[in-house]
Amino acid sequence: MKKDEHFSEEQLNAFVDGELDPEEKSRLYNESAHSPELDLRLCQLRKLKELVRHAYDDVPPAKRPGGPALRRSGPFGGVLVAGILLAVGATAGYFGQGLISKAPAAKPAPTAQALEQTGNYLLHIVSGDPEQMQSALAHAKYLLDSADEGEYRRVEIVANERGLDLLRSDVTSFAEEIRTLQENDVVFYACARSIQRLEEKGVKVILVPNIQQDYTALDRVVMRMQDGWKYEKI
Amino acid sequence: MPKRIILGISQRRAFRKLVENSRDRLYRMAYAWTHDPHLADDMVQQAMFKALSNQKQLKDLGAAEAWLFRILSNCLKDYYRAKRDVVSSENVVIADEVTPEQNTEKQQLVDKVRRAVRKLPLAQCQVVTLVDLEGFTYASVAEILEIPVGTVMSRLCRGRRALKEHLIDVGTAMAPRRPATLKRVK
Numbered sequence: 136m137k138k139d140e141h142f143s144e145e146q147l148n149a150f151v152d153g154e155l156d157p158e159e160k161s162r163l164y165n166e167s168a169h170s171p172e173l174d175l176r177l178c179q180l181r182k183l184k185e186l187v188r189h190a191y192d193d194v195p196p197a198k199r200p201g202g203p204a205l206r207r208s209g210p211f212g213g214v215l216v217a218g219i220l221l222a223v224g225a226t227a228g229y230f231g232q233g234l235i236s237k238a239p240a241a242k243p244a245p246t247a248q249a250l251e252q253t254g255n256y257l258l259h260i261v262s263g264d265p266e267q268m269q270s271a272l273a274h275a276k277y278l279l280d281s282a283d284e285g286e287y288r289r290v291e292i293v294a295n296e297r298g299l300d301l302l303r304s305d306v307t308s309f310a311e312e313i314r315t316l317q318e319n320d321v322v323f324y325a326c327a328r329s330i331q332r333l334e335e336k337g338v339k340v341i342l343v344p345n346i347q348q349d350y351t352a353l354d355r356v357v358m359r360m361q362d363g364w365k366y367e368k369i
Numbered sequence: 370m371p372k373r374i375i376l377g378i379s380q381r382r383a384f385r386k387l388v389e390n391s392r393d394r395l396y397r398m399a400y401a402w403t404h405d406p407h408l409a410d411d412m413v414q415q416a417m418f419k420a421l422s423n424q425k426q427l428k429d430l431g432a433a434e435a436w437l438f439r440i441l442s443n444c445l446k447d448y449y450r451a452k453r454d455v456v457s458s459e460n461v462v463i464a465d466e467v468t469p470e471q472n473t474e475k476q477q478l479v480d481k482v483r484r485a486v487r488k489l490p491l492a493q494c495q496v497v498t499l500v501d502l503e504g505f506t507y508a509s510v511a512e513i514l515e516i517p518v519g520t521v522m523s524r525l526c527r528g529r530r531a532l533k534e535h536l537i538d539v540g541t542a543m544a545p546r547r548p549a550t551l552k553r554v555k
Binding site for chain 1 (some may be wrong): 376381382385388389396397401406407410411415417418421422478479481482486488497498500501503506507522523525526529532533536537546
Protein backbone atom coordinates (compact mmCIF):
# COMPACT_ATOMS: atom_id res chain seq x y z
CA MET A 136 0.00 0.00 0.00
CA LYS A 137 1.32 3.39 -0.94
CA LYS A 138 1.97 5.80 1.85
CA ASP A 139 -0.09 8.60 0.23
CA GLU A 140 -3.16 6.42 0.31
CA HIS A 141 -3.38 7.40 3.97
CA PHE A 142 -4.66 10.71 2.75
CA SER A 143 -7.91 11.29 0.97
CA GLU A 144 -8.26 13.65 -1.95
CA GLU A 145 -10.26 15.96 0.29
CA GLN A 146 -7.41 16.10 2.78
CA LEU A 147 -4.91 16.94 0.07
CA ASN A 148 -7.16 19.73 -1.18
CA ALA A 149 -7.55 21.03 2.35
CA PHE A 150 -3.78 20.98 2.70
CA VAL A 151 -3.12 23.12 -0.38
CA ASP A 152 -5.95 25.45 0.62
CA GLY A 153 -4.53 25.95 4.09
CA GLU A 154 -7.55 24.32 5.71
CA LEU A 155 -5.94 21.29 7.27
CA ASP A 156 -5.50 21.26 11.04
CA PRO A 157 -1.88 21.57 12.26
CA GLU A 158 -1.54 17.96 13.38
CA GLU A 159 -2.66 16.49 10.08
CA LYS A 160 -0.62 19.05 8.25
CA SER A 161 2.54 17.89 10.04
CA ARG A 162 1.73 14.28 9.28
CA LEU A 163 1.26 15.08 5.62
CA TYR A 164 4.51 17.06 5.47
CA ASN A 165 6.37 14.11 6.97
CA GLU A 166 4.86 11.57 4.62
CA SER A 167 5.35 13.69 1.54
CA ALA A 168 9.05 13.92 2.38
CA HIS A 169 9.27 10.17 1.92
CA SER A 170 6.71 9.69 -0.83
CA PRO A 171 7.43 11.10 -4.28
CA GLU A 172 3.91 10.10 -5.36
CA LEU A 173 2.30 12.08 -2.60
CA ASP A 174 4.61 14.98 -3.26
CA LEU A 175 3.63 14.92 -6.94
CA ARG A 176 -0.08 14.95 -6.11
CA LEU A 177 0.37 17.96 -3.87
CA CYS A 178 2.46 19.67 -6.47
CA GLN A 179 -0.23 19.10 -9.11
CA LEU A 180 -2.94 20.51 -6.87
CA ARG A 181 -0.90 23.62 -6.17
CA LYS A 182 -0.26 23.98 -9.89
CA LEU A 183 -3.98 23.72 -10.60
CA LYS A 184 -4.73 26.48 -8.12
CA GLU A 185 -2.11 28.70 -9.70
CA LEU A 186 -3.41 27.97 -13.22
CA VAL A 187 -6.96 28.92 -12.25
CA ARG A 188 -5.77 32.14 -10.63
CA HIS A 189 -3.63 32.96 -13.63
CA ALA A 190 -6.51 32.38 -16.06
CA TYR A 191 -8.61 35.09 -14.41
CA ASP A 192 -5.96 37.67 -13.62
CA ASP A 193 -7.25 39.76 -16.50
CA VAL A 194 -10.83 39.30 -17.53
CA PRO A 195 -12.37 41.03 -20.54
CA PRO A 196 -14.38 44.11 -19.60
CA ALA A 197 -18.07 44.29 -20.36
CA LYS A 198 -18.73 45.92 -23.71
CA ARG A 199 -20.69 49.06 -23.15
CA PRO A 200 -21.70 51.23 -26.06
CA GLY A 201 -20.48 54.75 -25.72
CA GLY A 202 -17.65 54.14 -23.31
CA PRO A 203 -16.19 52.06 -20.55
CA ALA A 204 -18.02 50.67 -17.56
CA LEU A 205 -19.33 53.20 -15.13
CA ARG A 206 -16.56 54.19 -12.82
CA ARG A 207 -16.49 56.63 -10.02
CA SER A 208 -13.86 59.30 -9.82
CA GLY A 209 -13.52 59.44 -6.07
CA PRO A 210 -15.35 59.13 -2.80
CA PHE A 211 -18.09 61.36 -4.12
CA GLY A 212 -17.34 60.93 -7.79
CA GLY A 213 -20.31 61.36 -10.02
CA VAL A 214 -22.16 63.41 -7.44
CA LEU A 215 -21.34 66.67 -9.05
CA VAL A 216 -22.55 66.14 -12.56
CA ALA A 217 -21.36 68.77 -14.96
CA GLY A 218 -24.00 71.16 -16.10
CA ILE A 219 -26.35 70.50 -13.23
CA LEU A 220 -27.20 73.51 -11.17
CA LEU A 221 -28.08 72.92 -7.60
CA ALA A 222 -31.40 74.12 -6.36
CA VAL A 223 -30.10 75.42 -3.10
CA GLY A 224 -30.81 78.55 -1.16
CA ALA A 225 -33.63 80.89 -2.06
CA THR A 226 -35.84 78.10 -0.88
CA ALA A 227 -38.47 80.23 0.78
CA GLY A 228 -39.37 82.10 -2.37
CA TYR A 229 -38.75 79.29 -4.77
CA PHE A 230 -40.54 76.52 -2.96
CA GLY A 231 -43.37 78.86 -2.08
CA GLN A 232 -44.06 79.27 -5.75
CA GLY A 233 -43.69 75.60 -6.55
CA LEU A 234 -42.76 74.66 -10.05
CA ILE A 235 -44.04 77.78 -11.69
CA SER A 236 -41.10 79.88 -10.63
CA LYS A 237 -38.08 80.27 -12.84
CA ALA A 238 -34.89 78.36 -12.13
CA PRO A 239 -32.92 79.59 -9.16
CA ALA A 240 -29.49 81.04 -9.56
CA ALA A 241 -26.58 78.66 -9.36
CA LYS A 242 -25.00 78.38 -5.94
CA PRO A 243 -21.58 77.11 -4.93
CA ALA A 244 -21.36 73.34 -4.87
CA PRO A 245 -22.01 71.85 -1.45
CA THR A 246 -19.31 70.08 0.44
CA ALA A 247 -19.10 66.32 0.42
CA GLN A 248 -20.17 66.36 4.06
CA ALA A 249 -23.26 68.38 3.21
CA LEU A 250 -24.16 66.08 0.36
CA GLU A 251 -23.83 63.05 2.60
CA GLN A 252 -26.34 64.53 4.99
CA THR A 253 -28.95 65.51 2.47
CA GLY A 254 -32.12 63.74 1.52
CA ASN A 255 -31.58 63.46 -2.21
CA TYR A 256 -33.86 61.23 -4.21
CA LEU A 257 -33.65 59.06 -7.25
CA LEU A 258 -37.00 58.07 -8.73
CA HIS A 259 -36.93 55.06 -11.02
CA ILE A 260 -39.75 54.75 -13.50
CA VAL A 261 -40.34 51.39 -15.14
CA SER A 262 -44.07 51.66 -15.69
CA GLY A 263 -45.61 52.77 -18.96
CA ASP A 264 -48.84 53.68 -17.19
CA PRO A 265 -49.50 57.44 -17.69
CA GLU A 266 -51.06 57.66 -14.23
CA GLN A 267 -47.90 56.26 -12.66
CA MET A 268 -45.81 58.67 -14.69
CA GLN A 269 -47.91 61.60 -13.61
CA SER A 270 -47.66 60.43 -10.03
CA ALA A 271 -43.87 60.21 -10.31
CA LEU A 272 -43.61 63.74 -11.67
CA ALA A 273 -45.91 65.05 -8.96
CA HIS A 274 -43.82 63.23 -6.39
CA ALA A 275 -40.65 64.84 -7.72
CA LYS A 276 -42.28 68.24 -7.36
CA TYR A 277 -43.41 67.39 -3.85
CA LEU A 278 -39.89 66.31 -2.89
CA LEU A 279 -38.49 69.63 -4.04
CA ASP A 280 -41.23 71.58 -2.33
CA SER A 281 -40.90 69.71 0.94
CA ALA A 282 -37.16 70.20 1.39
CA ASP A 283 -36.26 72.10 4.52
CA GLU A 284 -35.05 75.63 4.17
CA GLY A 285 -31.38 75.64 3.31
CA GLU A 286 -31.39 71.94 2.59
CA TYR A 287 -29.49 70.68 -0.40
CA ARG A 288 -32.02 68.44 -2.05
CA ARG A 289 -31.59 67.01 -5.48
CA VAL A 290 -33.97 64.85 -7.40
CA GLU A 291 -33.21 62.70 -10.42
CA ILE A 292 -35.57 60.60 -12.45
CA VAL A 293 -34.34 57.60 -14.39
CA ALA A 294 -36.55 55.73 -16.82
CA ASN A 295 -36.22 52.37 -18.49
CA GLU A 296 -38.31 49.58 -19.97
CA ARG A 297 -41.88 50.87 -20.51
CA GLY A 298 -41.06 53.87 -18.37
CA LEU A 299 -38.94 55.16 -21.22
CA ASP A 300 -42.16 56.34 -22.89
CA LEU A 301 -42.17 59.18 -20.38
CA LEU A 302 -39.10 60.66 -22.06
CA ARG A 303 -39.91 59.95 -25.71
CA SER A 304 -40.98 63.14 -27.42
CA ASP A 305 -43.39 61.38 -29.79
CA VAL A 306 -45.07 59.36 -27.06
CA THR A 307 -45.06 61.33 -23.84
CA SER A 308 -47.92 63.51 -22.67
CA PHE A 309 -45.69 65.14 -20.09
CA ALA A 310 -43.15 67.16 -22.09
CA GLU A 311 -44.22 70.41 -20.46
CA GLU A 312 -44.07 68.99 -16.92
CA ILE A 313 -40.64 67.55 -17.66
CA ARG A 314 -39.40 70.90 -18.92
CA THR A 315 -40.69 72.65 -15.81
CA LEU A 316 -39.02 70.15 -13.52
CA GLN A 317 -35.80 70.48 -15.51
CA GLU A 318 -35.92 74.21 -14.97
CA ASN A 319 -35.96 73.40 -11.30
CA ASP A 320 -32.92 71.20 -11.61
CA VAL A 321 -34.55 67.82 -11.68
CA VAL A 322 -32.33 65.75 -13.96
CA PHE A 323 -33.82 63.07 -16.18
CA TYR A 324 -31.94 60.00 -17.34
CA ALA A 325 -32.91 57.51 -20.01
CA CYS A 326 -31.58 53.97 -20.06
CA ALA A 327 -29.42 53.62 -23.17
CA ARG A 328 -29.87 49.89 -23.26
CA SER A 329 -33.66 50.22 -23.32
CA ILE A 330 -33.28 52.67 -26.22
CA GLN A 331 -30.97 50.23 -27.96
CA ARG A 332 -33.51 47.43 -27.56
CA LEU A 333 -36.27 49.56 -29.04
CA GLU A 334 -34.08 50.61 -31.95
CA GLU A 335 -33.22 47.00 -32.64
CA LYS A 336 -36.94 46.45 -33.08
CA GLY A 337 -37.01 49.27 -35.62
CA VAL A 338 -38.46 51.92 -33.30
CA LYS A 339 -36.91 55.33 -33.75
CA VAL A 340 -36.40 56.86 -30.34
CA ILE A 341 -36.37 60.62 -30.01
CA LEU A 342 -36.12 61.97 -26.50
CA VAL A 343 -37.49 65.24 -25.20
CA PRO A 344 -34.74 67.88 -24.89
CA ASN A 345 -32.02 67.75 -22.25
CA ILE A 346 -32.35 64.11 -21.29
CA GLN A 347 -29.13 62.49 -20.17
CA GLN A 348 -28.34 58.85 -20.85
CA ASP A 349 -26.78 56.13 -18.75
CA TYR A 350 -25.90 52.76 -20.15
CA THR A 351 -28.41 51.11 -17.85
CA ALA A 352 -30.90 52.54 -15.40
CA LEU A 353 -29.35 50.29 -12.80
CA ASP A 354 -26.00 52.02 -13.29
CA ARG A 355 -27.53 55.27 -12.16
CA VAL A 356 -29.49 53.62 -9.37
CA VAL A 357 -26.44 51.86 -7.95
CA MET A 358 -24.33 55.00 -8.20
CA ARG A 359 -26.86 57.15 -6.39
CA MET A 360 -27.48 54.55 -3.72
CA GLN A 361 -23.76 54.52 -3.11
CA ASP A 362 -23.98 58.27 -2.66
CA GLY A 363 -26.58 57.67 0.02
CA TRP A 364 -29.54 58.92 -2.02
CA LYS A 365 -32.99 57.61 -1.31
CA TYR A 366 -34.37 55.38 -4.00
CA GLU A 367 -37.96 54.90 -5.04
CA LYS A 368 -39.17 52.63 -7.80
CA ILE A 369 -42.38 53.65 -9.51
CA MET B 370 -37.06 36.46 14.84
CA PRO B 371 -33.33 37.21 14.71
CA LYS B 372 -32.18 40.39 16.35
CA ARG B 373 -31.28 42.98 13.74
CA ILE B 374 -28.45 45.36 14.37
CA ILE B 375 -28.69 48.32 12.08
CA LEU B 376 -25.41 49.78 10.85
CA GLY B 377 -24.65 53.31 11.94
CA ILE B 378 -24.11 56.21 9.50
CA SER B 379 -20.34 55.79 9.35
CA GLN B 380 -20.70 52.03 8.89
CA ARG B 381 -23.25 52.53 6.15
CA ARG B 382 -20.83 54.86 4.44
CA ALA B 383 -18.06 52.30 4.86
CA PHE B 384 -20.36 49.64 3.47
CA ARG B 385 -21.14 51.70 0.37
CA LYS B 386 -17.44 52.22 -0.16
CA LEU B 387 -16.81 48.53 0.25
CA VAL B 388 -19.48 47.72 -2.32
CA GLU B 389 -17.85 50.04 -4.84
CA ASN B 390 -14.39 48.71 -4.09
CA SER B 391 -15.61 45.16 -4.55
CA ARG B 392 -16.95 45.80 -8.03
CA ASP B 393 -13.91 44.47 -9.90
CA ARG B 394 -13.66 41.36 -7.77
CA LEU B 395 -17.37 40.68 -8.14
CA TYR B 396 -17.05 41.14 -11.87
CA ARG B 397 -14.09 38.78 -12.10
CA MET B 398 -16.05 36.16 -10.16
CA ALA B 399 -19.19 36.66 -12.22
CA TYR B 400 -17.10 36.34 -15.36
CA ALA B 401 -15.50 33.13 -14.09
CA TRP B 402 -18.99 31.74 -13.45
CA THR B 403 -20.52 32.79 -16.76
CA HIS B 404 -17.67 33.52 -19.19
CA ASP B 405 -19.96 36.17 -20.63
CA PRO B 406 -18.83 39.78 -20.03
CA HIS B 407 -22.28 41.19 -20.68
CA LEU B 408 -24.04 38.80 -18.33
CA ALA B 409 -21.32 39.19 -15.71
CA ASP B 410 -21.76 42.95 -15.83
CA ASP B 411 -25.53 42.59 -15.38
CA MET B 412 -25.09 40.22 -12.47
CA VAL B 413 -22.70 42.58 -10.72
CA GLN B 414 -25.06 45.52 -11.17
CA GLN B 415 -27.94 43.46 -9.81
CA ALA B 416 -25.85 42.28 -6.88
CA MET B 417 -24.69 45.79 -6.02
CA PHE B 418 -28.24 47.07 -6.24
CA LYS B 419 -29.54 44.32 -3.97
CA ALA B 420 -26.71 44.80 -1.51
CA LEU B 421 -27.34 48.52 -1.27
CA SER B 422 -31.11 48.04 -1.07
CA ASN B 423 -30.83 45.45 1.67
CA GLN B 424 -27.90 46.76 3.65
CA LYS B 425 -30.09 46.91 6.74
CA GLN B 426 -30.03 43.11 6.73
CA LEU B 427 -26.28 43.12 7.18
CA LYS B 428 -25.53 42.65 10.85
CA ASP B 429 -21.77 42.80 10.79
CA LEU B 430 -19.65 44.87 8.44
CA GLY B 431 -16.91 42.26 8.79
CA ALA B 432 -19.17 39.76 7.05
CA ALA B 433 -19.95 42.12 4.18
CA GLU B 434 -17.60 40.60 1.60
CA ALA B 435 -18.98 37.10 1.92
CA TRP B 436 -22.47 38.58 1.93
CA LEU B 437 -21.80 40.39 -1.35
CA PHE B 438 -20.61 37.21 -3.04
CA ARG B 439 -23.62 35.39 -1.67
CA ILE B 440 -25.90 37.96 -3.26
CA LEU B 441 -23.99 37.59 -6.52
CA SER B 442 -24.44 33.84 -6.41
CA ASN B 443 -28.15 34.25 -5.75
CA CYS B 444 -28.48 36.69 -8.64
CA LEU B 445 -26.97 34.09 -10.95
CA LYS B 446 -29.20 31.40 -9.52
CA ASP B 447 -32.24 33.63 -10.16
CA TYR B 448 -31.03 34.30 -13.67
CA TYR B 449 -30.72 30.62 -14.56
CA ARG B 450 -33.99 29.83 -12.82
CA ALA B 451 -35.79 32.40 -14.92
CA LYS B 452 -33.90 31.52 -18.07
CA ARG B 453 -34.01 27.77 -17.99
CA ASP B 454 -36.43 27.00 -15.22
CA VAL B 455 -33.60 25.24 -13.46
CA VAL B 456 -34.11 25.08 -9.72
CA SER B 457 -30.74 23.68 -8.79
CA SER B 458 -27.50 25.02 -10.17
CA GLU B 459 -25.86 21.66 -9.45
CA ASN B 460 -25.99 20.50 -13.03
CA VAL B 461 -25.85 23.73 -14.97
CA VAL B 462 -22.96 23.64 -17.38
CA ILE B 463 -21.97 26.87 -19.06
CA ALA B 464 -21.91 26.62 -22.83
CA ASP B 465 -18.46 26.02 -24.23
CA GLU B 466 -18.00 28.86 -26.65
CA VAL B 467 -15.28 28.72 -29.21
CA THR B 468 -13.01 31.66 -28.75
CA PRO B 469 -10.91 33.13 -31.54
CA GLU B 470 -7.50 31.60 -31.78
CA GLN B 471 -5.00 33.64 -29.88
CA ASN B 472 -1.40 34.08 -30.75
CA THR B 473 0.40 34.47 -27.52
CA GLU B 474 1.51 31.57 -25.40
CA LYS B 475 -0.01 33.21 -22.34
CA GLN B 476 -3.38 33.67 -24.01
CA GLN B 477 -3.40 30.09 -25.23
CA LEU B 478 -2.84 28.89 -21.70
CA VAL B 479 -5.49 31.24 -20.31
CA ASP B 480 -7.99 30.06 -22.92
CA LYS B 481 -7.28 26.43 -22.19
CA VAL B 482 -7.80 26.88 -18.45
CA ARG B 483 -10.97 28.90 -18.98
CA ARG B 484 -12.34 26.27 -21.32
CA ALA B 485 -11.72 23.63 -18.68
CA VAL B 486 -13.37 25.75 -15.96
CA ARG B 487 -16.29 26.44 -18.28
CA LYS B 488 -16.87 22.72 -18.71
CA LEU B 489 -17.40 22.28 -14.99
CA PRO B 490 -20.94 22.20 -13.66
CA LEU B 491 -21.69 25.63 -12.21
CA ALA B 492 -21.83 24.28 -8.67
CA GLN B 493 -18.26 22.96 -8.91
CA CYS B 494 -17.07 26.01 -10.83
CA GLN B 495 -18.35 28.30 -8.08
CA VAL B 496 -16.57 26.42 -5.33
CA VAL B 497 -13.28 26.19 -7.21
CA THR B 498 -13.24 29.86 -8.16
CA LEU B 499 -14.33 31.15 -4.75
CA VAL B 500 -11.49 29.20 -3.16
CA ASP B 501 -8.84 29.80 -5.81
CA LEU B 502 -9.59 33.34 -6.99
CA GLU B 503 -10.78 34.93 -3.78
CA GLY B 504 -9.10 32.69 -1.25
CA PHE B 505 -12.29 32.23 0.71
CA THR B 506 -12.16 29.61 3.46
CA TYR B 507 -14.32 26.53 3.10
CA ALA B 508 -16.57 27.90 5.84
CA SER B 509 -17.04 31.18 3.96
CA VAL B 510 -17.77 29.35 0.71
CA ALA B 511 -20.34 27.24 2.56
CA GLU B 512 -21.95 30.43 3.81
CA ILE B 513 -21.88 32.13 0.41
CA LEU B 514 -23.38 29.21 -1.45
CA GLU B 515 -25.61 28.15 1.44
CA ILE B 516 -24.37 24.57 1.44
CA PRO B 517 -22.64 22.42 4.10
CA VAL B 518 -18.83 22.52 4.37
CA GLY B 519 -18.74 18.83 3.45
CA THR B 520 -20.46 19.66 0.17
CA VAL B 521 -17.92 22.40 -0.47
CA MET B 522 -15.13 19.87 -0.03
CA SER B 523 -16.69 17.22 -2.24
CA ARG B 524 -17.50 19.72 -5.00
CA LEU B 525 -13.98 21.05 -4.80
CA CYS B 526 -12.61 17.51 -5.14
CA ARG B 527 -14.74 16.74 -8.14
CA GLY B 528 -14.03 20.09 -9.74
CA ARG B 529 -10.29 19.85 -9.33
CA ARG B 530 -10.26 16.24 -10.47
CA ALA B 531 -11.98 17.31 -13.69
CA LEU B 532 -9.64 20.24 -14.14
CA LYS B 533 -6.64 18.02 -13.55
CA GLU B 534 -7.69 15.75 -16.40
CA HIS B 535 -7.73 18.68 -18.79
CA LEU B 536 -4.91 20.77 -17.47
CA ILE B 537 -2.22 18.97 -15.65
CA ASP B 538 -0.29 18.21 -18.83
CA VAL B 539 -0.38 21.94 -19.51
CA GLY B 540 1.38 22.63 -16.25
CA THR B 541 3.97 19.99 -16.96
CA ALA B 542 4.57 21.29 -20.44
CA MET B 543 4.88 24.76 -19.02
CA ALA B 544 7.60 23.78 -16.52
CA PRO B 545 10.16 26.57 -16.89
CA ARG B 546 13.72 25.71 -17.70
CA ARG B 547 14.84 29.25 -17.13
CA PRO B 548 14.93 31.35 -13.95
CA ALA B 549 11.45 32.39 -12.86
CA THR B 550 10.40 35.98 -13.35
CA LEU B 551 8.94 37.04 -10.09
CA LYS B 552 6.26 39.59 -9.53
CA ARG B 553 7.55 42.75 -7.92
CA VAL B 554 9.17 41.86 -4.65
CA LYS B 555 9.92 44.65 -2.22
